[in-house]
Amino acid sequence: MKATRDEVRIGFYVCHCGHNIAALVDCPAVARYVGTLPGVVLSRDYKYMCSDPGQELIQQDIREHRLNRVVVASCSPLLHEHTFRSAVEAGGLNPFYFHMVNIREHDSWVHTDRILATEKAKALARAAIERVAHHKPLEIKKVPIHPDVLVVGGGIAGIHAALTLANAGKKVYLVEREPSIGGHMARFDKTFPTLDCAACILTPKMSEVGSHPNITLWTYSEVVKVDGYVGNYTVQVKRKARYIHEDLCTGCQDCIANCVYKEPKFADEFNEGLGKRKPVFIPFPQATPQVVLIDPEVCLNFKRNKNPDGTPVVSDKCKKTCVEACGERGAIDFTQKDELREIRVGTIIVCTGFQTFDARRVPAYGYGIYPNVYTALEIERLVNASGPTGGEVVLRGPKNPDGTPRKPRSIGIIHCVGSRDKKTNLWCSRVCCMYSMKLAHLLKEHTGAEIYNFYIDIRTPGKGYEEFYNKLLEEGTHFIRGRVGEVTDWAMTPEEEGKLVIRVEDTLAGVVRRIPVDMVVLATGLEPRADAAEVRRLFNMSCGGDGWFLERHPKLAPVNTFTDGVFLAGCCQGPKDIPDTVAQAGAAAAEALALIDRGYVEQEPNTAHILDNECSGCKSCIPLCPYTAILFDETRQKAYINEALCKGCGTCVGSCPSGSIVQNLFEDEEIFSEIRGVLAYD
Amino acid sequence: MTKEWSPRIVAFFCNWCTYTAADLAGVSRLKYAPNVRIIRLMCSGRVDPQFILDALARGADGVLIGGCHPGDCHYVEGNYKMLRRFTLLRRMLADLGIEPERVRLEWISAAEGEKVKRVINEMTEQLKALGPLGLPRKFAEWDREVIALAREVQDREAAAGPCPERPLTPEPQEAVHA
Numbered sequence: 001m002k003a004t005r006d007e008v009r010i011g012f013y014v015c016h017c018g019h020n021i022a023a024l025v026d027c028p029a030v031a032r033y034v035g036t037l038p039g040v041v042l043s044r045d046y047k048y049m050c051s052d053p054g055q056e057l058i059q060q061d062i063r064e065h066r067l068n069r070v071v072v073a074s075c076s077p078l079l080h081e082h083t084f085r086s087a088v089e090a091g092g093l094n095p096f097y098f099h100m101v102n103i104r105e106h107d108s109w110v111h112t113d114r115i116l117a118t119e120k121a122k123a124l125a126r127a128a129i130e131r132v133a134h135h136k137p138l139e140i141k142k143v144p145i146h147p148d149v150l151v152v153g154g155g156i157a158g159i160h161a162a163l164t165l166a167n168a169g170k171k172v173y174l175v176e177r178e179p180s181i182g183g184h185m186a187r188f189d190k191t192f193p194t195l196d197c198a199a200c201i202l203t204p205k206m207s208e209v210g211s212h213p214n215i216t217l218w219t220y221s222e223v224v225k226v227d228g229y230v231g232n233y234t235v236q237v238k239r240k241a242r243y244i245h246e247d248l249c250t251g252c253q254d255c256i257a258n259c260v261y262k263e264p265k266f267a268d269e270f271n272e273g274l275g276k277r278k279p280v281f282i283p284f285p286q287a288t289p290q291v292v293l294i295d296p297e298v299c300l301n302f303k304r305n306k307n308p309d310g311t312p313v314v315s316d317k318c319k320k321t322c323v324e325a326c327g328e329r330g331a332i333d334f335t336q337k338d339e340l341r342e343i344r345v346g347t348i349i350v351c352t353g354f355q356t357f358d359a360r361r362v363p364a365y366g367y368g369i370y371p372n373v374y375t376a377l378e379i380e381r382l383v384n385a386s387g388p389t390g391g392e393v394v395l396r397g398p399k400n401p402d403g404t405p406r407k408p409r410s411i412g413i414i415h416c417v418g419s420r421d422k423k424t425n426l427w428c429s430r431v432c433c434m435y436s437m438k439l440a441h442l443l444k445e446h447t448g449a450e451i452y453n454f455y456i457d458i459r460t461p462g463k464g465y466e467e468f469y470n471k472l473l474e475e476g477t478h479f480i481r482g483r484v485g486e487v488t489d490w491a492m493t494p495e496e497e498g499k500l501v502i503r504v505e506d507t508l509a510g511v512v513r514r515i516p517v518d519m520v521v522l523a524t525g526l527e528p529r530a531d532a533a534e535v536r537r538l539f540n541m542s543c544g545g546d547g548w549f550l551e552r553h554p555k556l557a558p559v560n561t562f563t564d565g566v567f568l569a570g571c572c573q574g575p576k577d578i579p580d581t582v583a584q585a586g587a588a589a590a591e592a593l594a595l596i597d598r599g600y601v602e603q604e605p606n607t608a609h610i611l612d613n614e615c616s617g618c619k620s621c622i623p624l625c626p627y628t629a630i631l632f633d634e635t636r637q638k639a640y641i642n643e644a645l646c647k648g649c650g651t652c653v654g655s656c657p658s659g660s661i662v663q664n665l666f667e668d669e670e671i672f673s674e675i676r677g678v679l680a681y682d
Numbered sequence: 683m684t685k686e687w688s689p690r691i692v693a694f695f696c697n698w699c700t701y702t703a704a705d706l707a708g709v710s711r712l713k714y715a716p717n718v719r720i721i722r723l724m725c726s727g728r729v730d731p732q733f734i735l736d737a738l739a740r741g742a743d744g745v746l747i748g749g750c751h752p753g754d755c756h757y758v759e760g761n762y763k764m765l766r767r768f769t770l771l772r773r774m775l776a777d778l779g780i781e782p783e784r785v786r787l788e789w790i791s792a793a794e795g796e797k798v799k800r801v802i803n804e805m806t807e808q809l810k811a812l813g814p815l816g817l818p819r820k821f822a823e824w825d826r827e828v829i830a831l832a833r834e835v836q837d838r839e840a841a842a843g844p845c846p847e848r849p850l851t852p853e854p855q856e857a858v859h860a
Contacts, residue, residue: 076705077722078697105708106720110799116716123719537753542699544793562698562756562792606724624727626758649757650728655767666723672736678692678719679740 008039008133011067012125013058015049015074017104024108026118030073033122037129041065049074055087062091069132073101073125094137096605096665101128119681127677134670138605141643145231146346147596150175152223152539155183156578157351157570157585159205164589166214170596173343174209175237176219180287181206183353187270187377189384191578192438193468199286199386206288219289224340226538229647230565231346231601241311241336242293248331251290255280255332258325260318266298268388271381274396275388280322285386294332301334311337347565347592350549351585352535354571357418357425357524364486365414365522370500371397372408373487373520376435383442393446395519408449408518412502413440414484415455419525427546429525430575433459436523437469440477443521452478452515454504462577480515482507487520526575539566548574559588564601567591606648606665609641614660621652621661689743689809691718691802694733696726698756699791700748706795714799715806718746725749726787727760731771734785743815744784744805748798751789761789783808784815 012034016022027045035043042065048054049072061067070093072084077100085095103121111117147170151162154176162174174181185191186206188198209215218239225236256278264276270283279299282292296302296312301320303313314334323332359367359375366373372395374382385391394405413436419429433455440451458479460466473479482505491497492514499516506513528547529535536543541561542550549572552560559567567588570581595601610630617637622630629645630652632638641652641661650663659668695701701722707714723729726749734745747768749761768787776782786805790797 076708078702078705102705102720102722105705107716109708109711110714111716112713113716120716120719127719127721540756542754542792545796550793562702624763626760647757649725649760650723651725651757651760651763654728654730655763663724663728666728668730668732671721671723671730671733674721675692675733675737675742676740678721679690679737679742 008069009041009065009067010039010069010071010129010132011058011061011065012040012043012129013049013054013070013072013074014043014045014103014121014125015054015072016045016047017074017108018048021074021104021108024111024114024117025103025121026114029118030103030121030125034071034125034129037126039069039133040129041067050080050083055083055090058084058087059091062088062093067091068093068097069135070098071101071125071128071132072098073103073121073128075104076102076106095140096138097132097135099128099132099135101125123678123681126680127674130673130677130680131670134667134673136664136667138664140605141603142600143231143603144600145596145598146233146344147171148173148343148345149592149596150223150233150235150343150345150348151351152348153183153351153353153570153572154178154181154209154217154219155351155353155570155581156185156202156205157353157581157588158183158349159202159209160582160585161349161351161569161589161592162209162215163205163212164586165592166209166212168589168593169214170593171214171216173216173218173235173237173345175221175223176217177222178283179220179242179291179293180283180289181209181217181219182284182286182288184377185578186284186286187272187380187384189380189387190438190442192434193462193464195438195441203286206286210288210290217289218341220293223538226348226540230563230595233345233348233565235343235345235348237341237343239339239341241296241338242291243296243299243332243334243336244292244294245331245333245336246289246291248329249291250329250331251282251292253282253292254325255292255322256282258321260300260321266295271388272375272378274378274381294334347567347595348539349567349569349585349588349592350535350539350541350561350572351568351570351588352529352532352572354526354575355529357429357527359417359522359524361424362417362522365417365484366487366489366500366520367522370487370489370520371395372500372518373522375522375524376432376439377524379439379443379521383439383446391446393443406518408443408447410450410452410499410517411440411443411447411519411521412452412454412487412500412515412517413521413523414487414502415453415523416483417522417524418527420456425525425527425546427525427575428459430459431577432523432525434462434465434468434577436521437472437477439521440472441475444475444477449518450478452480452502452517454480454482454484454502456481456483462579480504480506480508480513485512491516526571529572532572535572539563541566541568548572559584559591565595604648604665606650606663607641607643607646608648608650608653608661608663609643610639611660611662612638612640614658615639616658616660618657621656624651624655626651687814689717689806689814690741691744691746691805691809692737692742693718693720693746693748693802694723694726694729695720695748696728696750696756696761697722697724699750699754700726700788700798702792703748703790703794703798706792707798708795710795712795712799714802717806717809718802725755725757725760726764727755727757729764729767731767734771738780738784738815739817739821741816741818743812744786744809746801746805747785747787748790748801749787751791754791780815781812783812 031045088098089095221239227234267273268275268277300318303315381387496516569585569588653661653663755761
């Protein structure tokens with residue numbers, strides 16, 4: 001039964017929000033004004049509506065004044081609509097007899113004139129009063145949640161999230177683009193500030209992922225399509241051909257030893273190109289899964305030209321000593337093709353990580369020009385015992401006269417390369433100060449060289465971080481405050497001959513200095529991945545202006561996205577160190593668990609339905625629906641909506657020529673009355 | 683009217699991108715012109731051209747529609763659907779003598795609080811330059827003219843005496859928009 005205007009009894013509440021609203025909006029005046037509007041039985045202003053007494057007030061008024069509609073003017077509905085709907089429900093009313101007016105984010109916080117802001121608040125309140133009279137009772141639908149979870153990205157964030165969920169008994173699909181999980185952390189030598197070895201703490205977790213019965217690990221795979229909604233996602237994953245049957249490969253690596261290439265010849269991605277690998281390889285000793293792969297770009301058994309669809313052509317020209325070595329195991333298969341798998345999951349955790357800043361973008365620092373300029377990630381590999389040099393720090397540049405590689409006796413570490421810079425990236429990458437100091441310590445340990453750090457500010461906000469800085473100072477590492485102007489090999493004095501000269505303004509001493517060093521390390525910052533925009537589209541997320549994935553709320557929903565059931569963890573959301581990443585991954589897993597264990601999601605009842613009598617059967621709505629929720633009854637020549645598929649966008653409603661489609665909560669009548677309301681001021 | 687005229691803008695913002703961006707502008711304490719009244723819809727695809735016409739007819743000097751960037755729509759492609767309608771409507775409005783600047787469609791993502799501020803300020807300035815649209819007043823004027831005309835015809839016919847072949851002019855109607 002539709003309530004007529006006479007029966008409507010509206011209670012109106014305007015919130016002061018402490019001073020947040022009251023400072024710019026005359027709340028008592030708004031309450032007085034609204035009190036004069038038709039249908040309003042009661043109009044109050046109150047300090048904090050969202051507080052318990054505020055909500056209690058609503059419930060009490062509903063009972064005492066027989067209210068059947070409630071309007072609250074306070075903050076954004078995205079923040080507290082749920083709170084007030086619950087309060088209204090607790091008062092014995094249908095929660096959808098409620099409407100919220102945003103006079104904080106859209107009014108008091110964005111304006112400066114008290115009179116105009118108050119006027120705006122009145123207009124917005126009036127719109128809500130006009131609108132709420134048309135509200136109808138609605139029911140929240142409950143949709144079951146698929147208990148499986150997809151974790152995208154197998155860095156430390158993905159590993160931790162997957163393990164947390166798997167240990168809670170949930171089935172997890174962990175999809176990683178690279179041939180092994182581990183991400184950036186697997187490449188690090190030590191971790192700050194405790195200096196425990198990254199591999200020692202990461203490898204056990206990696207192998208736990210590899211052997212966990214609840215985790216399906218798909219490496220060398222990419223998510224290509226995501227359909228559905230919270231609780232019911234259908235995901236397509238492309239498993240790239242590694243030319244090895246994962247289930248048959250035992251990880252013995254006999255194939256690698258017996259490859260026709262006797263020596264490793266091709267740049268090794270894992271070691272930042274500092275080392276070499278063969279066409280058949282395993283990315284690094286602790287790789288998980290322990291499965292080799294073949295690079296068709298360089299393997300002799302493939303032709304250099306490709307099929308029109310981009311797949312490699314098998315030439316069969318090679319002697320295939322690897323196949324021989326594999327023998328009965330028969331794990332090598334040159335005919336393997338990319339494979340598409342479809343999975344159903346209820347929730348998704350995105351942990352796609354970051355990329356390091358390309359140091360070539362700052363040519364003044366000479367990366368790619370002078371061989372002895374390194375990025376920090378290269379140094380991580382160089383000091384690592386299983387790295388390309390076995391942990392010996394030697395220079396890339398000219399060798400000693402006797403042919404042995406030179407060792408650096410002085411090293412300059414330049415901070416903030418690609419961070420805090422208007423020309424490149426504005427943000428602080430958060431980890432560079434700490435990892436630079438870690439590398440300073442490790443390099444000193446390995447080489448005994450003099451180490452110079454060139455910094456803008458030292459930022460050590462973390463447990464034990466400042467202490468680590470102090471330790472470095474005691475070790476005798478030099479810290480020079482100033483942004484480096486350039487790195488050059490142009491010597492001005494005999495001491496500078498054959499060295500790289502760092503030119504910098506020492507802003508503490510107030511002089512320009514030239515510091516000759518053997519090796520320059522660039523502390524490159526963290527950046528969103530180059531394909532972040534595509535990944536974002538895939539999962540229907542948003543990116544901030546800087547390109548990092550956007551969380552739902554910077555403080556109160558830091559792992560949620562605007563798409564329900566899709567969560568974020570790790571550096572894809574912004575630069576952070578390992579402890580923060582792990583904490584965030586745990587939080588994302590907990591959010592997913594909370595959803596799964598409740599078993600269902602509540603869906604906003606803002607779906608659309610078609611008024612059968614008024615539908616003319618023109619079918620213009622049918623192609624508009626992106627979810628194919630609108631169907632056509634041929635016998636009756638009428639369209640109808642499958643409400644289970646409808647997501648409530650209202651696109652069909654806005655285009656129906658006969659006005660026969662109705663969207664709950666956004667009915668034409670409701671919006672027209674809202675328009676009337678916002679314009680009903682002098 | 684003693685108060686200085688200032689444009690009225692009715693804005694239809696989609697829940698996921700532009701409304702959130704307006705929230706972000708608030709949280710960031712950006713300051714913009716207080717002329718805009720935001721109405722929340724789930725998707726810019728829900729914007730019925732009638733909403734825009736109704737807003738203008740009821741005294742809005744401009745209408746702003748905000749949706750997600752192309753390709754980012756929470757509902758896949760509602761914003762494209764809006765764009766199509768919008769293009770048609772703009773042509774129709776031009777035919778009606780309503781300046782195209784009065785109706786504006788903007789793609790504003792949830793991260794672009796700054797753009798909310800810029801667009802609203804820009805639009806307020808543009809509308810100030812254009813002056814009031816004043817459709818309700820025009821409607822009332824037109825109503826008065828029609829009534830006056832009808833009266834004149836009636837008087838003339840009364841003076842000329844009854845005409846047997848034609849029935850009398852019907853009673854002039856009350857002003858519809860008064």
